[in-house]
Amino acid sequence: MPDASGLAPRPAPAVQTPRARDRLWPFPAPVWGALGLALLLGLWEAVPRLGLVPIMLLPPPSYIPAAFWRDVTSGEWQRAIFASLGHYTMGLAIGSIGGIVLGVAAGASARTDAALAYVVRILRPIPGLAWVPFAIIWFGVSTSAATFIVAVGVFWINFFAALSAVQAVDRDLVEVADAFGHGSFFGRLFKVILPAASPAILGGLRTGLGQAWMAVVAAELFGVPGLGQRMMQASSLLAIELVVVYMLTMAALYGGIDWVFVKLRDRLLRWKP
Secondary structure, eight states, X not given: OOOTTSSOOOOOOOOOOHHHHHHXXXXXXXXXXXXXXXXXXXXXXXXXXXXXXXXXXXXXXXXXXXXXXXXXXXXXXXXXXXXXXXXXXXXXXXXHHHHHHHHHHHHHOHHHHHHHHHHHHHHTTSOGGGGHHHHHHHHOSSHHHHHHHHHHHHHHHHHHHHHHHHHTSOHHHHHHHHHTTOOSHHHHIIIIIHXXXXXXXXXXXXXXXXXXXXXXXXXXXXXXXXXXXXXXXXXXXXXXXXXHHHHHHHHHHHHHHHHHHHHHHHHHTTTOO
């Protein structure tokens, strides 16, 4: 019927239901992801082939398998991976454990937090690369120097993740722990604070997994054996396809490590509803 203005009301716009959207997009998400990747590779292949960018500066993806195979058969690829994984795991373990322990301590104790406040304000803004000269002076161009740079790179991520997670724990839970006889510091810590803060702490640890790879490359660019050193050697020879090989290698290593970590995290947190 017409309204007060004498005009017939406009029909309400049709609302697309999820089922209607599925009819418009009939393929599952992985298919669209594969199409996007194929489009990227096709564009990458076309740009140097058409002469828009010199092949020497941007080798097409079809050049990558041959470069990868040459480095594998020479053994350089395996040696670089093992060297970088050593720096990565040691630096990640030292930086993560140190950051989590100190962050939990500062979050659980107001005195510790106050004592560290100015130290954190001074040291936190210093980027990881600024520590490279000290690492070389203290440890030389060695595995220890690379491990130190990686540890510094992940320390602050884990420190602030643990600090924020502990400070965000519901105080009511702490009072419940006191009521049930867990009023001591360690009783509250292990019965309430750590279980409640563990999801956020593990989130910070996961972020550190990626940050550690960036620190590894930065540490190895100065001559420490590993993936970063191989990338520098290849770039100095304008072997850009080999640089891409090592970039993809790091992406694959991070993807595998992250996948394993997510599986372990889900098992550790299976008690959560």
